[in-house]
Amino acid sequence: MSLDDHAAIAGQSTARLLLEAGAIRVSAAQPFFLAAGWASPVYVDCRLLIGEPRWRRKVTDLAVAALRRSPSTQFSIVAGAETAGIPWAGFIADRLGLPLRYVRKRPLGIGRNAQVEGGEVEGHNVLLVDDLITDGGSKASFAQGLRQAGGVVTDAFTIFHHAVFPGSQERLAALGLRLHSLAGWRDLLRMEPMEGLDKAQRRVLELFLSDPVSWSERHGGRGAG
Template identity: 35%
Template sequence: MYEACHLAGSFRLRSGQVSSDYFDKYLFEGQPGLLREVAEAMVGLLPAECDVLAGMEMGGIPIATVMSQLTGLPTVFVRKQAKAYGTAKTAEGGPVDGRRVVLVEDVVSTGGALLESCRHLRAAGAEVDWAVCAIDREQGGRENLAAESIRLRSALTRHDLESAVRT
């Protein structure tokens, strides 16, 4: 995974932070075998109380779609902003009201995108207590999510990836 998606350089993250390394999720999500491996690992992280998977735009959507295929759980696709036309929804694909929704994300740094999506889903009536991700960059996301009563489970952490390369 590290070899497939780690880039070195200078990168501005969604949080505004600048990082010397970057995990480009599209580099693993574009490889069917690796995407399936990641989705399978993330299925094992799902809590028993899950009615709907919520794939975050844009990187969480392919993972949530494969997880849906593996589990039979329905999936909604969560936009960063509701579109101004059509249904004008933030979450597309099915109902969330009264359902236990698990957020699905590719890479978590500070958790800002997940927190914003969680607010939209909760406003739509969803019960959101869990998030799962492929990679936790370990930059405060877990703690920021916990402050909003969301537990994060990750398939891999930045430490896991860096340790695997050193061995």
């Protein structure tokens, strides 16, 4: 089985778990506003997967398998991005028997004024873990924080990648980060209606994906400017 086949199976499995957990929300009438300022009719709440042991074990299985299949990915420490990436980093680090750290968006401002917590990262290859990526903006502060602490950061892992807003690939490339993700919107659209989104929800998603920037701007979010 090829890497692409493995990735497709992992994407479908993750999409099913997200739907089962109620983590995919569709609202055509009232848009969701994402942290990066984009408006969207669909919202992914990966934090709901933390709640049930079966969900978090399965996602951790899929994450570890995906990371092990990537021969270019080498790391000796796992670091969770504040805050939603921290539990997933913990699950992955525990499964792999590796040290765990977490990284804040910015230094704490008190005490040691630390941005990286849990121990040193200097001289180590660090895997940055977050729950999802929208346009890659927040990953810059996390990667830079780890690097300023002496860590080597070349790879990031997320459960979900929006992959529709401009600039994400360019930002990741500028940061020197390879992104590993389990699922995206295309995985949801590949599912049969009986097990995935209903027809109305699929139509809303398809219209949004055809021009997400214009959709966002029309609904009060960020635009092309």
